[in-house]
Each structure stands twice: as C-alpha cells, then as structure tokens.
Amino acid sequence: MGAESIPRMPVPLTAERAEAMSQRLIKKHHVAIMLLHWFNATVWLTELATGGALISSPHFRIAPYWYISMVQGFFGTRANMLRFHITVGLTWLVVFLVYGTFGFRTYLRREVVENEVKLDADDWRWLWVRLRLILKRTDESLPPQGVYNAGQKMFAALVYTMIPVIMLSGLVMTFHLVSTPLVQWAIVAHFAAVGMIVSGLMIHVYMGAVFPEEKPAFFSMLTGMVNELYAYRHHFKWWQEVKMQEQIWKREVIEEKPEAPPAEPPEARLTTEAEPPPSRPQSRLGSLLQRTFRAPEYWPPYVVGVGLGLTLLASFVIMGEGLGASGGFTRYLVAILAWISPHYVAANGYWSEYAQPGQSPLINFLVFELIGVLLGGFISGWLARRVRFAVDKGPHVTKLTRYVMALAGGTLMGFGARLARGCTSGLALSGGAVLAAGAWVFMLAVFAAGFAGAYFIRRFWL
C-alpha cells in the first residue's frame, strides 16, 4: 500500500469513489470554535432584537412601533431593556477578551489569520471567476479553495473589522466616555458597524441555513465534521492538506509497526472513529443524537456543569429555592414515622416541624424532586447502557467491607447533613450559588475533611 498520490488539481471522480468519499467524515471545526460560533450567534440575535427596539426616536427608528412596544412590554420598561442590552454586550466583550487572550495561540492565530482572512492568488481569482459566473460571462471552473473560500474570507474580514468598532462604541455609550460629541459619534459608529455586519450576515445565514449545496457546512458547525466529498469539491486545497497529514500519520504508524498487516483500507479505519456502526441509514441529526446520548462515555465535566447550572438556575427562578437532597429524605422518614406514631413525631421538636397538622410532609418540592432525580439518573444511564447491578469498590476490599463502609459513611453523612441543615446539593451547591456564607464554610469543610481523610483510608479505595 504505497502512498497514494494526491492530485494537484481536482480530477473527475468515479461514482464509487465519490460515494466512498461522501461516507467518510473529516474534522473541520474544533469544539471551541463551534462553541464560540453559537455563543456569538445567540448574542447577536438578542442584541439585534433589543437594539432594534431601543432605537425608538421617530427620526431614526428602524423597527415598526408594534415591535418596539412588544419588546419593551417584554422587559417592562425601556431602562430594563437597555440594561439587558448592555449586560449581554458586556458579557460578549468579556468572553471574547478571555477567549482571545487564552485561546490566541491555540485557535485564533491559525484559525483567524491563516484560514479565515488571508487572501491568496487563488482567492482573488475565485472572486473574479465567481463574479463572472454569476453574470454568465464565463463557464470556467472555480479555482481550488482552502478551508474557507474567498467569499467566506471577505465576510470574516468584515466581521473582524466591525467587532472592535461595535465593542468600543458600545463601551463609549455605556460609560459616557470622554465627551458628549464622542458619545454621539459612537452611536453612529455602533449603528453603521452593526449594519455592515448584518448585510454580510444575510448572505452568511442564507448560505448556511438555506442554500442546499452548503448543507454540510451548516452541520459541520454542529458536529465539527464534514464529508470528504464536500471537502474535495468545495475546499480542494484544504482536502489536499488533510490528505497530506493522513499520509504522514500513516507512514509513522507503518514505520513503527512494520509487521502489522494493513488489513483494512485507511478509509474504513478513519471512519469507524467518527461514526457509530451504521446498522441502518441515519440522518445526520440522528447520528449526532446517537453520539451525544447513547455513547458509553460520560459527558465532559464542563458541559455537564453548564447543564446542571442551568437546571439549578431554573429551580431558583421557578421555585424560589435551589435543588437539594437530604431534606427530602428527612421528609420521607418523618412521613413513615408519622404513619406509625403521629404522637411520637408531634412530640419531637425537630420532626414536628416537617409534619404540620393537616399537611402531609410529602407535599414538598424536595420530595418530588428526588423522585425526578431517580428517574432522570435512570434515563441517563439507560440511554448510555450503563444500567447494571454492581458494587463499586476498591480492588483490595471485600464486598462485605464495602457494605460496612457504605453504611458507616452514610450514617456520618446523614448526621452531618442534618446538623448543617443541608447536604452537598442543598447547601453546598444551591447555597453556594446564592453566596450563602454558611454554604461556603460547609463546602470547604467537606472538601477539607475529604482530602484529609482520604489518606488514612487509601487502602480501601486504591
């Protein structure tokens, strides 16, 4: 299997080769770039929605009155809406600053300067040919393009020029910097820069979301992958680069293990990593869902953290309190005790609080939330095929030891949680999020004791 030659220019493909290439996925976007893209898209959407409604002066307004009053009604007052616009804008600015600072070497230098903005001779010719194609002045084919074509690069250049203008003018307006005339000019600059971006954005969104030929590009912003055929046809020079990388990689693998038989063609080998075994033809969305929910690996901690944080936020916003656990268990216990002997519960100062006359201790947020936790955990585990009976223990202890440890640890935890009026969920997590001082004391104590204690019982776990 010698190194297959990489064509210098696109050549016509046979039907099977095209089919094989359309089945193979290659990586286009890093997950950090995808996150940034969708974060940016969300911010722009909300900022455009509120920004349009903020321009209410009859001389300058761009949105119809019904829209302005609708958005204002949504926020209550114009001041609230402005505050929202500013908050989102500042968040955007901070995220970009952090991203630009810490991600510069890894993502931005290569991604932005080399791939997204720099126009080479082929790009200029592409623009010229593209223009003449549209005018039907020529029928020559488009010159090969890198990972982004010249049109995309023009849009990128426009965006990268206008973003600083929007940010700076926004800051000037928000904090009334320097002088009134500057603030007035900032308004004009802010509006003009947004206008420039919106004009480019119309093409960008049309190409990405509507234009059928660019569909793989749209999905690549969700999955990070495009099929090879698309890369070959639309981004030939990038395809060449990918191929060259693959050959280098292949040569290294073969040189390291000379006797390893190259059993499967490299095509198949690369595909298996990216796709689940295709038992039946699946849509892209289907395979994305499959990989997200049914893969056996746990999700990355920061992704789960955001999901958990949003759930916690929803709990505060809807219910007015955070998530919890130990309080719910106390209520189950009190319900059982009250069922056996109501007098005993009523006479106990602590339990009687939970069993007010005429109200079941089970009619409570935490009690039902815990049922949900059980179901949600089961659904998640079942989707990922992790549901099974097992005893999680260190390699050097018996099952019996583990049961005793669990009972002893659980007893301590239960006592500690009730003493502190909450557990790691109800006090540390929920209380931590609303900056309750006691919650942070509790959290630090938990971790301190955990880290300190771990040393003495390392035999049980390691």
Add this chain to the structure above:
Amino acid sequence: MSAPFAASFSVTTYLATALVLGLFFGFFLERAGFSSALKLTAQFYFKDFAVLKVMFTAIVVAMLGIVYLSLIGWLNMSQVYVPATFLWPQLVGGLLLGVGFIIGGY
C-alpha cells in the same frame, strides 16, 4: 410578573415542576458519572477532578444567571431562599459529611 413563580402555582403544578427539575438534576448527575463511587472518591486521591469541575461550573452558571436576571428585574431576589448561616454546626456538619463521603464513597 416576576420570578420566582412557585407562589402562584397549584399544588399539582408545583409538584410536577419539582419532578421535572429533579429529572434534569438526576440526568446531569448521572451524565457526569456521579453514580460511580470510584469516580467520586477519585478526586480525593487527585486522580479525577470531575466533581469539582462540574460543581463549580454549575455554581458559577447559576450564580451569573441569578445576578443577570435580578439585574434586569425578572427575578425578585428577596423571594429566593438563601440558607441561613450557622457557623459551627455547618463547619462541624461539613467535616462529618466529608469524612462520611470518603468512607462511604457517595
């Protein structure tokens, strides 16, 4: 109308919402791998910091959300339950829970 909304809920709505919130809570906990005692205790041996990462990301996300929502007037912070501080019980309780955590594994 401003959040929290629970005060205007019927009992059924209230409990159903609790169930749905719990569903997501449980789902994310399992997704993070917190159903495994080995994964949970691994943090105390400096092998796997998923617990800290998940927990502090969640706290920061929820905290920022609360700040923004109350800043733009959607969330009435005075209606949100903030646990009261009892310094010594919470310190001792935390230590006991931490020791129980590393012994029990959950």
